[in-house]
Amino acid sequence: MIDWLALSVALPLLGAVATVALPRFAVPLGLAAALPTVWAALMVMVLVADQGVQVSALGGWGAPLGILLRADGLAAALLGMANLVALAVSLYAPGYFRGSVLEARFWPLWMLLWAALNGLFLAGDLFNLYVTLELLGLAAAGLGALTGQRAAVEANLRYLLVGLLGSMTYLLGVSLIYTALGTLDLEQAARELRAGPVAWVSFALMTGGLILKSALFPMHFWLPPAHANAPAPVSAALSALVVKAAFYLVLRLWLELFGPVVGASAALLLGLLGAAAVIWGAWRALRAERLKLLAAYSTVAQLGYLFLFFPLLAELPAGTARTELLGAAVLLALTHGFAKASLFLCAGLLQKAAGHDRIDELSAATQALPVVTLGVALAGVALIGLPPSGTFTAKWMLLTAAIDLGQWPWVPVIMAGTLLAAAYVFRVLGHAFASAPRHGDAPPIDPRGCPGANAIGLALQLPGLMLALVAVLALGMTAEPLWDLLASTTDPSEAAP
Amino acid sequence: MKRREAAITALVLVLSVVLAWAFWNAFSGPTGDRLAELTATRVPESGVTNPVTAVLLNFRAYDTLLELAVLLAAILGIWAVGKASPGFLPAGAVLRALVGLIVPLLIIAGGYMLWVGGHAPGGAFQAGALLGAAGVTLRLAGYPAAGLPPEALLRVTIGLGVLIFTLCGVALMALGYGFLTYPLDLAKWLILVIETAATLSIGATLAAAYLGGRADPTDSGDGVTR
Amino acid sequence: MTAHLIYAAAGLALVVLGAWSFLVHAPLLRKLVALNVMGAGVFHLLISVGYRGLDAPPDPVPHALVLTGIVVAVSATALAVAFGQRLEGSAGEQDRD
Numbered sequence: 001m002i003d004w005l006a007l008s009v010a011l012p013l014l015g016a017v018a019t020v021a022l023p024r025f026a027v028p029l030g031l032a033a034a035l036p037t038v039w040a041a042l043m044v045m046v047l048v049a050d051q052g053v054q055v056s057a058l059g060g061w062g063a064p065l066g067i068l069l070r071a072d073g074l075a076a077a078l079l080g081m082a083n084l085v086a087l088a089v090s091l092y093a094p095g096y097f098r099g100s101v102l103e104a105r106f107w108p109l110w111m112l113l114w115a116a117l118n119g120l121f122l123a124g125d126l127f128n129l130y131v132t133l134e135l136l137g138l139a140a141a142g143l144g145a146l147t148g149q150r151a152a153v154e155a156n157l158r159y160l161l162v163g164l165l166g167s168m169t170y171l172l173g174v175s176l177i178y179t180a181l182g183t184l185d186l187e188q189a190a191r192e193l194r195a196g197p198v199a200w201v202s203f204a205l206m207t208g209g210l211i212l213k214s215a216l217f218p219m220h221f222w223l224p225p226a227h228a229n230a231p232a233p234v235s236a237a238l239s240a241l242v243v244k245a246a247f248y249l250v251l252r253l254w255l256e257l258f259g260p261v262v263g264a265s266a267a268l269l270l271g272l273l274g275a276a277a278v279i280w281g282a283w284r285a286l287r288a289e290r291l292k293l294l295a296a297y298s299t300v301a302q303l304g305y306l307f308l309f310f311p312l313l314a315e316l317p318a319g320t321a322r323t324e325l326l327g328a329a330v331l332l333a334l335t336h337g338f339a340k341a342s343l344f345l346c347a348g349l350l351q352k353a354a355g356h357d358r359i360d361e362l363s364a365a366t367q368a369l370p371v372v373t374l375g376v377a378l379a380g381v382a383l384i385g386l387p388p389s390g391t392f393t394a395k396w397m398l399l400t401a402a403i404d405l406g407q408w409p410w411v412p413v414i415m416a417g418t419l420l421a422a423a424y425v426f427r428v429l430g431h432a433f434a435s436a437p438r439h440g441d442a443p444p445i446d447p448r449g450c451p452g453a454n455a456i457g458l459a460l461q462l463p464g465l466m467l468a469l470v471a472v473l474a475l476g477m478t479a480e481p482l483w484d485l486l487a488s489t490t491d492p493s494e495a496a497p
Numbered sequence: 498m499k500r501r502e503a504a505i506t507a508l509v510l511v512l513s514v515v516l517a518w519a520f521w522n523a524f525s526g527p528t529g530d531r532l533a534e535l536t537a538t539r540v541p542e543s544g545v546t547n548p549v550t551a552v553l554l555n556f557r558a559y560d561t562l563l564e565l566a567v568l569l570a571a572i573l574g575i576w577a578v579g580k581a582s583p584g585f586l587p588a589g590a591v592l593r594a595l596v597g598l599i600v601p602l603l604i605i606a607g608g609y610m611l612w613v614g615g616h617a618p619g620g621a622f623q624a625g626a627l628l629g630a631a632g633v634t635l636r637l638a639g640y641p642a643a644g645l646p647p648e649a650l651l652r653v654t655i656g657l658g659v660l661i662f663t664l665c666g667v668a669l670m671a672l673g674y675g676f677l678t679y680p681l682d683l684a685k686w687l688i689l690v691i692e693t694a695a696t697l698s699i700g701a702t703l704a705a706a707y708l709g710g711r712a713d714p715t716d717s718g719d720g721v722t723r
Numbered sequence: 724m725t726a727h728l729i730y731a732a733a734g735l736a737l738v739v740l741g742a743w744s745f746l747v748h749a750p751l752l753r754k755l756v757a758l759n760v761m762g763a764g765v766f767h768l769l770i771s772v773g774y775r776g777l778d779a780p781p782d783p784v785p786h787a788l789v790l791t792g793i794v795v796a797v798s799a800t801a802l803a804v805a806f807g808q809r810l811e812g813s814a815g816e817q818d819r820d
Contacts (some may be wrong), residue, residue, distance in 0.1 A: 142574025
């Protein structure tokens with residue numbers, strides 16, 4: 001019997017050990033582990049789509065004695081997205097790092113990060129989630145500081161400290177749950193948790209800890225420097241996947257454990273913080289001078305949208321409307337994952353070609369690398385939420401829900417965030433079509449005057465473009481299967497009358 | 498600055514009251530036994546008699562596997578940011594003699610801890626910590642490599658715990674038992690093999706983390722500084 | 724039967740003191756020590772949760788969780804110290820690579 005859930009975690013772990021032991025063969029060994037990992041994750045997705053929730057009782061003990069891996073629709077959707085993005089990053093990394101000492105350092109940490117992501121999406125145990133969160137945090141900090149450059153180490157030290165505070169707080173919440181309920185299994189705890197001080201305080205502790213890790217405003221301060229100073233493949237993984245994993249946990253805990261018992265005011269608070277993040281992140285992205293910093297601030301804003309769903313979901317009774325809206329939240333998360341990874345991969349190539357990533361001076365590089373620029377443009381379409389991207393569908397459903405439920409204040413926030421996003425995306429794209437320099441004393445724009453572009457082959461440009469195409473076309477036009485997949489999401493409120 | 502500190506103090510005071518209230522509620526609830534009785538009845542099926550080892554290496558073995566991965570991530574992160582700092586002064590005659598006595602003792606004690614963990618307090622982490630302490634002692638006495646093997650072998654050693662653990666899990670799955678599901682008659686030996694590999698990895702990782710950076714490739718690892 | 728509650732209260736006190744110190748102090752080492760004090764408090768609490776009276780063996784699950792937690796905390800502390808050392812070592816120097 002093949003346990004695809006366990007293999008999704010075990011295979012990248014084996015890849016990590018292999019690339020540690022034989023750094024000279026890091027690339028072939030890493031790719032040899034990456035491909036079967038993606039296969040295993042996609043198999044999990046297929047199984048969930050075909051047969052509903054998948055459970056694996058590790059060690060054969062079952063809950064509450066042992067640890068369960070569980071994949072429902074929500075887990076499977078994020079697992080599928082994360083592994084496709086990870087595949088693109090893995091195909092991009094060899095070309096990006098070629099000839100650098102960073103190559104051998106990148107692979108083992110990257111495989112550990114991948115194992116942590118898959119483990120986190122599949123975990124069905126509250127304490128096991130703490131261990132996967134720590135693995136994720138440490139691997140992410142190590143990858144972020146990969147270059148050893150001062151700015152990168154400084155940013156990642158801050159990330160590490162914030163992350164540690166977050167996971168300690170989370171662990172305190174888990175201790176409280178274990179003290180009161182005597183179990184660590186998520187499903188079992190959800191059955192037994194009742195409204196009361198234990199539920200409120202453990203919600204505050206666990207969600208508070210995760211908010212630190214998911215960089216929700218005002219806890220976002222560590223994100224932009226950490227994501228903007230990492231090598232491009234790492235930035236892509238951090239911005240598209242790692243913060244998304246923390247958001248996934250907030251959502252999962254809220255849907256399964258806390259939603260029914262903590263009341264709507266907590267969801268309203270999450271929504272307000274999300275709204276502030278949408279505006280603040282987009283505004284800072286508009287003002288950013290460097291392309292990767294822009295992309296990082298845009299992550300702050302896009303995460304904000306995801307938290308806007310909480311107050312709306314809290315108001316909706318179980319039923320079609322609620323399932324539809326949950327689907328929209330997941331669609332937004334997936335689209336952002338693909339689009340942001342694509343934007344960082346493309347930004348890395350522009351930076352390589354130009355030798356810097358100052359937006360105002362990227363004209364020559366964008367004109368010398370049209371495929372990359374197309375990738376940036378498509379990723380931008382998805383970030384703004386123009387049709388036919390998945391973001392458009394998701395934001396449309398978000399707006400409709402806000403209006404239907406009479407929660408008008410969210411509407412201008414969504415509108416303003418979208419306008420700001422359009423402004424910062426077109427600010428970048430404007431330079432791709434500029435024929436004259438912006439300042440009189442700057443040298444004229446000449447695509448041939450960007451010698452770094454010649455070293456960048458098509459194979460290196462394709463992963464970013466493919467991801468952007470998925471975000472705009474696949475998730476925009478053919479998103480219905482996502483709702484079928486999510487039909488098996490564990491949401492106790494559906495069982496309630 | 499003063500006002501910020503006062504605000505934090507007030508916040509933390511509120512937090513402590515809230516926490517005390519919630520934990521008081523949790524403690525005074527009905528679940529006095531929690532998982533204790535269930536664990537006690539299943540320990541005989543785990544292959545070891547020490548209940549803590551049964552939880553760590555069998556019931557919740559997957560946690561322990563990921564925790565070894567966390568250690569691996571930490572040392573890789575440490576290696577990413579720089580080289581090991583230069584060593585300390587070489588040891589004097591007395592310290593050398595003392596180190597010659599303490600280090601073998603630590604290693605023997607580590608081996609004992611590893612073995613005893615099956616039926617009494619002890620186990621891979623305690624054993625690994627002792628091995629790590631042996632490394633730190635060597636380092637403080639001026640041995641630049643802290644007793645660690647040369648880089649190629651060190652790279653294998655730090656990953657050994659995760660490797661053996663994962664391979665056991667996958668092999669058991671391939672044989673039809675399920676990931677990390679030990680058959681009862683093999684459980685004791687599988688746990689011992691996994692714990693031995695984990696001990697070596699933990700010891701080597703802790704000592705390498707104490708060195709604080711990539712080992713210098715020119716350092717053969719067998720002598721005292723200068 | 725209140726011994727473990729006193730123990731748990733001490734754990735909570737450590738958590739709160741650690742959190743306070745982490746928020747108030749800026750230097751890296753103080754922050755790290757504060758985090759570890761906080762961690763020790765959480766572990767303290769978990770140990771006291773495992774107590775079931777003098778005549779019953781303690782609950783082994785929280786003990787195992789604490790062992791796991793300690794290793795995780797050591798790993799994270801080591802990584803943070805290494806990052807801090809790197810910053811200290813390069814206070815005036817240009818970036819490598």
